[in-house]
């Protein structure tokens with residue numbers, strides 16, 4: 219992952235580091251990057267209403283859930299031995315993002331910090347455990 223040097227604040231830029239080599243999954247991950255960047259953009263404008271930001275976060279949460287399900291189905295289909303622990307990490311990430319949203323709406327957290335955490339979690343997940351299962355699936359002909 220690298221950050222866009224032209225942007226005033228951190229933006230995610232899609233590049234090889236985030237690519238895991240399974241088309242459906244890479245498309246989803248690109249969309250997650252787009253959604254996170256929209257949240258970052260919305261926060262920066264300063265004119266963003268809480269309602270708008272909340273709807274962007276909902277969209278991110280919803281898409282992340284759908285993506286996690288697609289990955290779990292794929293791992294299940296090929297008998298990936300670490301599916302259960304991967305599934306648990308997905309539930310943990312979902313809860314974490316939803317808690318950030320709740321805390322922000324309750325005025326208890328600064329969204330900048332929440333967004334950074336969210337971004338780190340998702341990116342680290344892609345570069346860590348997602349890459350790991352992709353090697354297993356690619357060895358079985360999934361592309």
Ligand SMILES: [Fe+2]
Nearest residue numbers: 285289344348
């Ligand atoms: Fe993923």
Ligand SMILES: [Fe+2]
Nearest residue numbers: 289343347348
């Ligand atoms: Fe995953």
